[in-house]
Amino acid sequence: MKKIYVLDTNVLLQDPRAIYQFKENDVVIPAVVLEEIDSKKRYMDEIGRNARETARILDSLRAVGKLHEGVPLDSGGSVRVELNHKSYQYLKDMFIEVTNDNRILAVAHNLHTQQLEEKTGKSVIIVSKDGLVRVKADALGLHAEDFLNDRVTEFDNMYRGKRHIAVSKDLIDTFYAENALPLEQLEEKGMYPHEFVVLRDSAGGSSSALCKVNTAATQLVPFTNEHEHAWGIKPRNVEQKMALELLLRNDIPLVTLTGKAGTGKTLLTLACGLMLTEDYGNYNKLLVARPVVPMGKDIGYLPGEKDEKLRPWMQPIFDNLEYLFNAKKPGELDQILAGMGSIEVEALTYIRGRSIPDQFIIIDEAQNLTKHEVKTILTRVGEGSKIVLMGDPKQIDHPYLDELNNGLAYVVEVFKDQSISGHVKLEKGERSGLAQLAADLL
Incomplete structure (x- = not known):
């Protein structure tokens, strides 16, 4: 029996090709969803890109048929833009404010009522990545699901x-x-x-x-494990020894590290990067980058030049570098980095369009990257470079990502059977007893 899936805006902003993931069932896009997508298409970040891609996909379907009547898909289902917000009266008694979420719920409820009257037997399901929308749908007696195909x-x-x-x-x-x-x-x-x-x-x-x-x-x-330490940092547990092995291998150009806060991902990777760049000369430069959450967000609101704007976002990196260089005086680290010239700390906002050869590249907080963003980064890696992606999939700030659909998890799963990559999950915290207890209890 066919089903009718009503899509929330956040589903299409997460995956513009979501309409093709429902097999032989019917997909309904409420008109208010088009309005919300239209309001996002001018953004220059990942959400804006997905909004524009969604618009292109829907526009291409116009050549097949009229979207308000329903356009057949190759899967056997169809996609339709629902223009008829017949009645909001039923929802007014429960949700007084006419918000976009409530308008989407109204469309689903009206379709549900229509199916009951026509006795067609089609069940109506709201698909949303917004938990509150799913809770509201449940209160209205409607079936609601999360969009899990991107996991x-x-x-x-x-x-x-x-x-x-x-x-x-x-x-x-x-x-x-x-x-x-x-x-x-x-x-x-x-x-x-x-x-x-x-x-x-x-x-x-x-x-x-x-x-x-x-x-x-x-x-x-x-x-x-030929190396007992890197830049003075010794691994404290067997998982850190495993990470050290992957980080110092020249024949593994892609390394992914996951783990809770305090497991030593950033410090150990920076130490290995400095050792391979400064001591061994395997790479010309050490490039450290992390997303300005969300990636691509304008940082022009902060005062000063680019480096001053980046400093608050990149401070966790500088904290680790201060520890590695034993820089205790104010401004001492900046003098050291200026004198070396081979260490570059950058925001991922500026990585698009670059080609990065012969560098040791560290991408911190990679769990806040989408699949498209992580693809953009990996395709920037030039000949002779090594890239390390690391982060904690349980600490995600991106509004449309979770533990199983973020870019870091995507790379770990896709590359796990490739001979050029290696991965290890760090589980034991080494920052302090308090940090480990907080990571476990909180």
Whole structure:
């Protein structure tokens, strides 16, 4: 039985191609949604881009038929712009103010009533990423759903970059004897290049082995971790050792790190970047960037030149650099950075159109990036560069992103089976006992 899906504005602003994701069902776009999209199309950020893309898609459908009558889609369904706000009277008794959200609810309620009168049996469903809209719909007796098609995985299935496997003691002994263990000897399936593995004795013995999947994803090899520290920073737990291994490998140009606040993502990555750039000379420059949330938002409201405007947004980066350079006096860090000339701290607002070769690139707070934005960034990476994306998917400030549809999660899932990338999730906080307790309890 076909269903009727009524789309909220935020669905199209998140994914302009959302109308193609409902298979053989009918999609209804209320006229007020077009008004809201029209008001966003002048924005120069991701929301504005999606608004313009939505307008182009709907305009192209006009060549197929009249949108107010319904245009068939290749999936077997149809898309229709609903112009008939027949009555708002029913909702006035519950929601006095005539807001855009309430007008969308009115369209859905009128369609629901119409389907009951005509006895067609089609259920009407509101699709919205706004929780309050879904709550209101439920109060009206309407079915409401979140738009989940943009999520890259199920909630508990995010790739962690590491796993624990219980095996027999004989397999652990074989691994130590031969410095390798073919994956075909393990019952575990679906292992990826550069994934870290902890082998434990299934019989409960003390035997264990820390290893990693080789680049070809054919066998486990020893995890030697040649470097004990980077720029004076020593890893404090096994996950930080895993991250250090990925960050210092020249044959892994893409590294993703996730973890709660205080797990050491930024500090460890900056230390590795400084070591590879300043000590080893593997890269010409260390470029550190983070999104001005949301990415592309004008920062002209802050006083001063560009560097002064950026300082409040980039202060977390400077805090870590002050620690690494042991800069304690006011202005000392600025003098150090000016003298070195090989460290650039930038906002992602200015990365579009650039080509960045032979640089160690760090993108902090990448969980606030959309899929399109992260694609824009990765396609800027030039020959000989290494890029590190890091962030905490649980701390998202973007209005249309969540833990499973943000750009960082997207890259982790899409690149997990690629030999040029590596990922690890840091879980143990090392900032302080208070920070770890706050991350766990709050």
